[in-house]
Amino acid sequence: MTRPGCRALTSIAGLALVLAMLIPIVATAHGERAQQANTRMRTLNWYDVEISPAKIAVGEDIKVRGRFRTSKLWPEHIPSVEQRVFLNVGAGGPNFIRTASNIDGISAVQSTSLELGKDYSFEIDMKARRPGRFHVHPIVNVLDAGSMVGPGRWIEITGSQDDFVNTVESMFGREIELESFHLKSIVSWHVLWFVIGGAWLVYWFRQRPLLIPRLRAVDELDEKGEDADELISPTDIKVAIVFLAVTLLIIVGGFAWGERDAPITIPLRTAKTSMPDNKPFPQANIDVSISEATYRIPGRSFRMKLTVDNRSDRTLRVGEFLCANVRFINPEVRTVEPIDEHDLVASHGLRVEGGPIAPGQVSTVEVFAEDALWETQRLTRMINDPDSVIAGLLFFYAQDGSREIVEVGGSLLPIFE
Ligand SMILES: [Cu+2]
Known part of the structure; x- marks a missing residue:
């Protein structure tokens, strides 16, 4: 390609990149499914x-x-x-x-x-x-x-x-509108530094070849055994000193101006809030352990075999399995409908075999969580994890609406056919 052609292409590509950075892109999803x-x-x-x-x-x-x-x-x-x-x-x-x-x-x-x-x-x-x-x-x-x-x-x-x-009052009774507070100074400072930085660049671009041609010139001088520093003229040094002095003066001036305007400032607080120590573990009147967990890929069917010890005084039934924000609901126990189109509720996603667990009874229950959400929420990728462990919350409901919540988890075995 000819050099002007090449240059034009580079400029267009550069312009496109700048435009891409300037045009805000509306995000419709924000990666909630992207996480492992x-x-x-x-x-x-x-x-x-x-x-x-x-x-x-x-x-x-x-x-x-x-x-x-x-x-x-x-x-x-x-x-x-x-x-x-x-x-x-x-x-x-x-x-x-x-x-x-x-x-x-x-x-x-x-x-x-x-x-x-x-x-x-x-x-x-x-x-x-x-x-x-x-x-x-x-x-x-x-x-x-x-x-x-x-x-x-x-x-x-x-x-x-x-x-x-968005008005707040400072410690000294000064009323501040946070939406526009000192917006003009923020813009002015940015413009000022862009002008100074731009002037510095323009000076060097105008002086003599830069970047690769300059590297070549340095190499040539080195090859000849001459000092490459000769490329920097006494004028360059003078200009650099002026730029440095102006920059430092503006910084010192800006600092003094800021101090006059707001003599007392405190840094943003980064200390940690402490929560009470040794918070008790959540109590439940029920013990649940998984003896087997499988995921059948063709049927999108997750199955758990549980041993449940009901220590409460109420008959309990599995009403919901919650896993990675997806709610699998047992329609025989509860009616839960999605609130909007992205509410991850499978209203009929949970099937339970083994029936209600009477008070004081230890029984084996099989829970099936079946819904396309396993697929659409990309949860099936867990079968590619080296440790293939899954976990979620099981909600047991009594007739009066009271509930027991237990975290269950364990190794998952994928079934491919
Ligand atoms: Cu979202």
Whole structure:
């Protein structure tokens, strides 16, 4: 290709890249299914999650609340919640502001650490900021492991972003509108540094050949045994000194200006909130152990053989199996319908053989969780895991609606035909 042709092509490619970076892409999904199946099953099991109201106007409040249980079968290769976690919200963009959050009633504005095999309640208060329709999830960010994502809900925000106000009062009684606070200075500083950086680049681009031609020139001088530093002229040095001096002056000036404007500042707080030590393990009046777990690939059928010891004074029946945010419901016990099109509820997904378990009885129950969600939620990939261990929560219901929740888990055997 001719050199001008090549150059034109490079410019077009460069321009396309810049444009691609500038044009915001609307994200319709945010990777909730991309996470490995075992990470979704064996880290946090979310339940009773409520995100409401589903339709609000800009500036109105919305609450995300529910419970999660940290898995006893947390994979060894994934750093756990015992290090550092942060309760968060997953929504595509700054569409909400968080005004308060807590885990077990303890403020979760800062990060904290949790224990494995325990049950926690959480609450997040938010205000709608931008109009649109967003998929919102509660999230627990785990240090070095990533986000453990809870179930999502579609939330519709109406109105206009112009109506959004986010005013706070500083410690000294100064009222600040966070949406626009010092926006002008932020823009001015960016423009200033772009101009200075650009001027520096332009100076060098105008001077003499750069990059590869310059490397060649340096090599040539080296070959001749001459000093390559000769390429830098006394003018270059003078210009560099001026640039350095101006840069330092602006930094010092900016600092002094900032100090005058806000003499007292404190850094962002990064301390960890401590949760009460030795929180008791969740109690259940029932003992459950898996003696066998299989997944039949052609039928998308997951089967568990359980030994259940009912120590309660009520007859219990398996009503739900919750695994990786997918809820398999036994229609004979409960009626649960999906709230929206992405609510992972298999209303008829659970079949139980072995019937109700009478008080004081030890019985063998077979549980079948069958639904296309195994496939569409990419949970079947667990059969490719070296340790093929699955886990989830089993919900046992009594006639009066009371329930017992137990985490079950164990090795899974895939069946291919
Ligand atoms: Cu989502």
